Amino acid sequence: MINASEVRILPERSDTAATLTHQAIELGESDPVRARELLGAALAQDYDYEPAWRWLAELVTDDGERRFCLDRAYAIKVDSATARARRAVAAVPATPPAEVADLIDPSPPATATVVPGRGRTTRWVAVGAVVVVLLSVLGVWAASGDDRVEPVQVALVAGMTGDNAVAASHMERAVRMHLDTVNAEGGVDGRPVELLVYDDEDTVATAVGIARRIVRENKVMYVIGHAGSDTSLAAAPIYREAGIPAVTPSAGASKITDDSDWYFRSMFGNRTQSDFLSVYISRVLGAATAAVVHEEDEDGRSGRETFLESFGEFGRVTADLPIAMGPEARAASVRAAITELRTHDPREPILLAVKEKSGLELIEGLRSAGVTAPVVGVSALSSRAFHASLVDAERKRGLPGSLTGNLFMGTPLAHDSLSGPAQVWADSYERRYGERPQWQAATARQAVNVGLHAMRVGNLDFGEEHREQDRKRVRDTMASLKDKKNSFPALLGPLYFTASGSAQMAVSVVTSDGARFVSAPTQFTIHEPPTEDSLRADVAEGTVIAVKNRYLSRRQVVATGININEIRELDTAAGTYFVDFFVWLKYTGGHVAADVQFVNAVRPDLTLGEPLRDVTENGRTYRLYRVADRFKSALEFRDFPFDRQRLTVLMQNRTQTADQVSYVTDKEILDQDPEVYLRSGADATADINQVPNWVASSVRFYRQTVGSSDALGDGQATGTTAGIYYSQYAGEIVLKRDTVPFLIKNLLPLVLLISVTFLCLFFKPADDRAAVSMGVTAILSTAVLLNNVTSQLPSVSYIVALEWGYYSFILLAGICVLITMVRKRLAVTKRDDAEQALSRAARIGYPVYLLAVVACFAVIYA
Structure with a gap:
């Protein structure tokens, strides 16, 4: 069935047809006869108005009439819903409804005068009509392919x-x-x-x-x-x-x-979120009390109830303040909550289990009232749109940082x-x-x-x-x-x-850097202990925190940045390259975060070395290093010479797992235009790419987790506790081959060979030996050229793009040899007309074949 909401009245349509159709829709149930009349009038105004045909198909009671209307609608607009409706009445002959019978062209006369000399023309017209019909059917079939x-x-x-x-x-x-x-x-x-x-x-x-x-x-x-x-x-x-x-x-x-x-x-869910936020308030913010503000809908009630249960493991809630639903009641309860919270300890965190509108009003009201306490929010307040609203409000107040400071939001996704x-x-x-x-x-x-x-x-x-x-x-x-x-x-x-x-x-916790939400320096992750004994030991040592039926472990978050100075000496056969770059780490806590290795370095013992800068202030450490060495990656050559190679630098902690240390992108990187990454960190006027015949198209940075879910020999590790995972940080440079000079240099001999081979099609049949010799020579020469071009590649088990091009010409040269032999046979048997027709077809087909091959490459790799 078609819903009224599916029909849109477009301004550029005939107003009369659209208006009449709209009137018919409104009368569809109360007066279907009048609705059909209106649709007939609409189609009289605009015979190709597809919505009118579809609605008329809904209102007619005869399947033949419905088939006629659906056929007409489908011819105007290919639509999957119309196609399905047509199939339901496919077995019924189409019959035009009375409302549009006058709009259908009349049938031609039963007899026609035959004009002498027109028979052959009529036959050709008939053949042409059949071809047009077949092509039209093929086009409709292709356009409606999804309906099959x-x-x-x-x-x-x-x-x-x-x-x-x-x-x-x-x-x-x-x-x-x-x-x-x-x-x-x-x-x-x-x-x-x-x-x-x-x-x-x-x-x-x-x-x-x-x-x-x-x-x-x-x-x-x-x-x-x-x-x-x-x-x-x-x-x-x-x-x-x-x-x-x-x-x-x-x-x-x-x-x-x-x-x-x-x-x-x-x-x-809210239960998991409350566990994480409770541990964060207790262990990171160091608070034994907290206040809760929640909206009186299911999200808010659930957030409040689960937080009261979770935080009860660590402290107590001193205020439980509801925000009523409805504009006036909500505004009054927001004011009441702010008034109440002004009297609380200024260091006591405030949990907001509310949606964005209430969250913005509460934060603005609290900060305006002088409440500087940490504000902890649920995931509804962690979006980029919410942060943008806070920044916009700060701008209007003329007080940057007044609203975005001291915020901690739970989220499933931190962009850094x-x-x-x-x-x-x-x-x-x-x-x-x-x-x-x-x-x-x-x-x-x-x-x-x-x-x-x-x-x-x-x-x-x-x-x-x-x-x-x-x-x-x-x-x-x-x-x-x-x-x-x-x-x-x-x-x-x-x-x-x-x-x-x-x-x-x-649950990731994000905080504001004034421009966006970024990962807080300390995070927690779900701890899955390998054995009960190890769990008891970890809880006793304080490295694992129990909350309700869940165990969390502290994770050190390291803000990481890479600035590439230079990339050179790309060896495509060995898959190695030289990279010179700066790398910096920002973290709180122990220096184990700086104990990293480069897992794809050619030298397996490559480390950061001594820092160029090492600064620790207020418990936060900044270290800057410079690394210059050879790295390796698995290169992909299927698209050679149109290939793009992704050259990476992979950094990973040597001893700490992903549950203990996580590397994320520093805000200094996030603040930059990605185009800046292509400039050298050591010389801003220079490009990072020093690889001849290649162009650096992009650089990006990201984190990833690698590891194995296998037990790794631990017979006591079972189920979800098996395996080990590490956090990696990656810098990736994408190089694309400078294709035009490469093609000019490497394909020019092939182009000359193609031109010479074409000449063998103009030899007389009696000169077949020379023509065959040219074709065979072309095949052998092409094989030699291909081997020279691909010699710079490593041994791969697949066919690269350029090989397909060479193989296409080898096939063409082979066809030329075969055509030469067939022409000779036709000439010997005195079938000159066939020989000349084959010769003409070959001379035309040769460049057409070449153009088709070039077009295929252009479509795929342009």
Whole structure:
């Protein structure tokens, strides 16, 4: 069925046709006869107005008339929904409805006068018409290729027009961006994935209605959403009863996943978040008391309840202040909370379990009232948009840093600690949409991706009659992701779920540097002890902190920066290169953070050496080093000579695991334009690239975690405790070959050989020996040229791009030899006409073949 919301009235359309169609839509249920008349009038004004045809197809009662209307609509606009409706009435002959019968061209007369001498022309016209029809059918078939296979449908439900519309738009962008990639690669099991977006307006009533609609339509395999806890809780029983799995990317209330084995969460829940924030307040901020301000919705209540439980392990809550819902009540309770907090200890942290609007008002009010206490916020307050709002408010007040100082926010994504794949994704997102993604975009991408993974490995049938069991298989596959060893490699790290369906992941704490949120110097991670004895020992020593049923260990965060001075001496055969660069480390705590090695250095014992600068102030250390040595990487030559090589410098702590030390990108790097990375750190007027015939196109920096989930010989390490992981920091320089000079130098002999070989097609059949000799010589010479060109490459097991070009010419030369032999045979048997036709075809086909090969390379590598 077509919804009224699907029809948009465009200004450039004929106003009369559009207006009449709109009137018909309004009368569709109350007066269908009058609605059909209005649609007929609309089509009389604009016969190609596709919405009118689609609505007329909905209103007619005869299948033949419906088939006629759908055929006309599909001819105007190729649409998957129209295609599916057409298939339902494909067996019925098309009949025009009475409302448009006068608009159809009349049939031609039964007899026609035959004009002498026109028979041959008529036949050619008929042949031409058949060709045109066949080409048209082929074009329509190609344009509607996706309709050959029924798409797999996925729903995204969020408040597109609610209070969190910005976050919802980031979710939709991230999901669409990922599905574009998935569909370009063939979809799931050869089926395209179609996204259905629903706006629940962040209201419970609308969320319930949409959940029931999704169940009633019975299309989607799983749901991404809802975005808020209230809406997710309202929809959860509906999805559970219908057997539809759902993954929320941002709702944190524990009840959502606790009370439903069909609901999952692609980020941490409020229970995990409260554990981490409680430990941070107690162990890092050193506070034994705290105040809590929470909104009276499910997110706020859940955040408050879980924090009271977690923080009760370390201290007590001195104030528990609710923020009422509704504009007037909320404003009054915000004022009351600020008044109350002014009387508290100025060092006592304040936890805000609120959304962005209330958070901004509370922070502005508290700082204006002179409250300088640390403000700790939940993930809803950790977005780039929220920080930008604070900075904008500071600018209006003329007091930079007055609002962004002394803030500590929990988040699933810190932009300065993105891994390599996450960094690539964030850069692609920014190029496509013009802004950096918010964390909700990352968790939404994880939500859609884990569902696609479940569909790929779940052995689904994909038929409508099997949809119920397919959904159960998707749910079961998600539930099987229960520990690190049985995890899914998602954007933010290995994704697996707790027993209650919430993603098992650490909470990062970010603080403001005045321009953005960056990782706080001290973080915590989930500790998975190898044995009970080691756990008791670690807890006794204080290196592991117990909170409720969870164990956390302290992680030292090292702000890391690399400034490349020069890259030279690239040896493509050996995969080695020389890099000269500065590297600096900023950290609090012990100097073990500086005990690093370069894991891809040619010399295995290469270390940082002695620092050029070593400064420690207020417990924070800054160390600067200079490193100049040879490194190695696995180079990729499939696109040679159009290849791009990624040359990396990989730094890793020698003794500390990823749970103990994590290297993140320093804000000094984040503040720079990426183009600056291409300038030498030792000489700003020079380029970093000193490799002849190569051009440095980009430089980027990122962190990554490497390791193994195997037990590594520890017989007592089992399950999630097995394995060991390290934090690495990478600097990556992308070099692309200067292709034009390379091609001129290396392909000029081949071009001359191609020109000479072409001449053999102009020899007479009697001179076949000379022509064959030229063709064979061309094949042998091409093989020698190819060997000379590829001799600079290492031994690889695949065919590189340039080899395909040479092989194409070898094939062409072989065809020329064969044609020469066939021409000789035709001439001997006196079939001169055939010989001349073959000769002409070969002379035309030779350059056409070459142009086709060049065009293929241009399309792929231009």
